Each structure stands twice: as structure tokens, then as C-alpha cells.
Amino acid sequence: MSENHNGSYDPHNVIPIEMTANFFFDRAVRALDRYQYDKALKYFRKAVEYEPDNPVNHCNMAGILSETGDYTASNEVLRHILEQVDPSMTECYFYMANNYANMEQYEKAEEALITYLEEDPNGQFLDEAEEMMELLQHELSRPAKPSRIKSREGMVEHERARELLEEGKFAQAVKLLEEIVSEHPDFLAARNNLALAYYYMGRFDTAKRTIGDALEQEPGNLHGLCNLAIFYQHEGNTQMRDKLMDMLSVTVPFHMEHVFKLATTMGILGQHEIAYRHFRRLLTDEGFNGDPSLYHYTAAAASNSGRYEAAEKYWRQAAKLDPESVIPPFYLMQLQQMRKMGSDQIKVSYHYHLPFDEQLKHLELDGERLTQEARQNPLIRSSFFWALRHGDPQTKLQVIRTLELIADEEVRHALLSFLQEPGEPPELKHAARLALQQMETAASRLQERSEEREPAVRSREVLPDWLPEWKEVLVKAAENKEKGTDPYWEKELEHLWSDYLSRQYPNIPNIRNTEGWAAALAYLVAKRRGRAVTYQQAAAQYGVSPSTVSRYARQIHNVCDPEPSSDDRFHPFTEKI
Incomplete structure (x- = not known):
């Protein structure tokens, strides 16, 4: 309020307070931070009044009621969400089960818990639900098993894929x-x-379509929304990014996996204050605070928000937990140089690896060490794959030369996919072909040396030319190749088919349905190259049934692709179930 020239107050100069759901949400969060539950409940009720169709506001209110011991009222709110607001929020059944258990109404708790397990597709609270089920079995003195657990459909395979x-x-x-x-x-x-896998491989458009499919099924999926916000930032769509960011910035997840996802997302989006708050919350959790990468993320958020003393503290802790890593010392040195030069800011990536330019410098100084790190650290590998897709020509050339040193199956797939890109300069494709040839030559020499050392255990190589039907499979697979496919396509078909026959020898099955085997062979090679092909498409191309393609493809895959070992040292931004 201000005075006019007569010394009196002018009511037209009063700045009105905009009463919105977000306004009351912020007030509620502040009250929660001060443990003022009555005020928090009052503000959450107001948020519900302003946005009655927003289930998050209702959930927050139910959570406060549960915290204050009013379990009956909390369940009434949760039931209202499921019946009137958003029936897809199946986690409400889990919250209701907790409330019933706290009221010692174990039969009702069991009923709500079984409903959660049978209806919830994501399994966000699966571990907690199983623990509660054990408790209920003890209290009820009888077993209580649901007929099915929806979130576990495909769970084992998904866990392997996540690894x-x-x-x-x-x-x-x-x-x-x-x-x-x-x-x-x-x-x-x-x-x-x-979607993340496509993104790490540089297949951005496919990644965005995939995340769109997920959000079409569940518009409020936190992992999907976080990924989409990052995708929008990548393509420069600031309007859609900011719209999503506004919603994510007022989200307060309960589950620590969601806190981690949100923290990393907000950091990548440049919301370092919010990221810093979430990362600090994670450091209080025993399941996370022993991970050196988390201290790097927290240090990055601290540094990017101007908290350099805190950043130094967190990087020193990361160095203690991971003494062999060059990453914490690099950023500590960056801080020291910043202070010497009088600079007021350094830009720090949230990924737990060196900046890409720095990786290339290290390659020049110690190529063997960085190559070994790139083989073991998927984030370094993903940065190379990303640069191969989106870097400038000089960077791409350096990446191709680096990938030649790494020389594993993933690199081979990446280079083969690179050759399929229509817009890449001929000289870069030539460099990629040379790299593939060098890799193949090196692998052949290694194989020859191995065979010389161990002739007794050498497996016999079986060639498709030995029998007409074996040769026919290869010919038919190559006949239906896509237009514009380079010669490596046929070579890979021959390599995979020969590998299968050699591994099966002398117990090679009778090859009667040559079209089916050819379709399976072409399907697997396309998949290895990162093509989005289905059994149905391969079946239509070769005039066989999808089940035939699936059956033969699985036979070849099971023989030729042994299970790799797991490395649980890396914890990226994947979604667990």
C-alpha cells in the first residue's frame, strides 16, 4: 500500500495475493517443515477446495490425517480419491491398509493390501506390502496370499533388462x-x-514416442513426466518443459526412488535449489548414503546453486568412498582454480563421470585406463554413444577412434547403426567402416592365438555351405534385406548363423522350415542393430507365422547369447519396480 500526493493511502495500489492451490500447497509444506500439522492440514484442505480434481492434494491431506492418528478420516479421503477423483491411484489401497493396521483392523488391512497387490501395475510399495503381509499373517494366525501380483508380471525379465x-x-x-x-x-x-535406453543410445525420437505411450496410459507417472521434461529440454521446447517443471517443482515424493528420480531431473533441468533439497534428503536415508555418486550429485547441486563450501565437503566425502575415482579430485581442482581466478561459477554435470572434453583429454594421456573405464562405466559409454549421434564432425571422428579401442559388442552395434544414418558425412562413415574392420581383424587374431594355446578345447567351426538347407536359410535371409542395407548386414547374418550351427554341432536340429529360420535370423540381426522390428513384421516379410519366428529366434538367441555378468556398482536413473 502506498501514499498519494495528499498523504492518504490509495487502495488501488494494493497488490492482491493470488489464492491458488499452489499458494496453499506452499504454505502447507512450510507448516510441515515446522511440524505444525494442524496448519498443514488446514492449508491442504484449502488446496483441495481450489483444485478438487487433483488427487495429489487429497493424498497430502490423507497423509497428514494419518500422521496425526486420525486413521478413519484418512481412509475416508483415500476412499474418496478412488471412488470420485482418480480410480487409477491404486497406491491408495496400500495407504488404507497401513491405516487399518494401525487401528488393528487386520481383516480390513488384509483386504486393502490384497487389492493393492492385485490392482497396482507399478509395484511402488511391493517390498513394503510383502512385509506387511507377513505381519498380517502373524496377527491373523493364517496365511494370506493374493491370487496374483500384477506388478510382478514380467518382473524378472524387467530386472534383468534394468541390469x-x-x-x-x-x-x-x-x-x-x-x-x-x-x-x-x-x-x-x-x-x-x-525410453531411457533409446535416449542413452541417442535415438531421441524413438525415446520420446515411447515415453508418450507410457504417459498416455498413466498421465501422472512420475518417471515418465521426469523423462519427458528432459526430452523437451533436449529439443529446445522450453514452453512444454517449463509447464512440466512447474508441476514437478511442487511435487514431494514419499518413496525414496522417486525422490532420487525427481532430484536428478530437477538438476538436469537447471532447478538446482530444488535438486539440492531432494539430494540432501536422500543422504539421510541409509539405503543411499553409502553411494559416492550421490555425494557427487549433491555436490553438483550445491556448486550449481553457489554453495561452494558445501560442494567441497560432499566431493571430499565422495573421494573417501571412491578413492580410485578421478571424478571427485577433478571437481575439487575445478573449485580450487575457480577461487584462484576469482570466478563466481562453474558448471557441473550431474552425471558421475568427467565432462566429455575432459574424457578425450584423458584418452590422449592415458588411453588404456580410460578405455578400461569406458568398458566398465555405462555412463561414460553412453556419453560416447550420444556424441556419436549428436556431436560435431570432429567430435564424432574422435569418438569413432575411441570406440575402436573399446571394441566390444555394444560398440559394434553402435557403429553399425551409425552406418545406417542417411545424413552422416561419407568420411565419417568411412572411418566407422575402418574401425569395424580393425575390430574384426583384432578379434580374429585374438581367436587364432587362443586356438593355438588351447587346441584341445577348440570348438569346430561349422559353415552354412555344408548342407543345402543351411545355405538356403542364409540365402533367404539375405534376399529379403532392406533396401540400402550395407554389406555388413549379410556378413552379420552369416556370422550369427555360423555361430549357431557351430555351437549346436553335432546336435544341430533338422532345418526343414527354411523360411522360418531365415525370418528368425533376420529378426535377430535387425534387433542387434537397434531396429524396431516385431515378430509380426518379420513373419509377414518371410511368409511365416509370428509364433514360428519367435520360436526359432529364441532358439538361436538362447544358444548364441550367453548371460553376461552383473555389475551393481552403477546406479543410474532407471526405474525399479
């Missing part, structure tokens, strides 16, 4: 996740991780 993703084996992860999504279209965690 592959965390190991940096993106092509293999994509292959498995595509199969899971095909068989379980409503498996949203698998869709979200499939």
Missing part, C-alpha cells in the same frame, strides 16, 4: 525391454526404461 541398462549394454536392454513391452503393454516401468 543390462545399468551395465551400459543398451542394445541388449532394448531388445529385452521391447519384448517385455510387447507382451505386457501396461508395464509402465519397462516402457520408461525402454
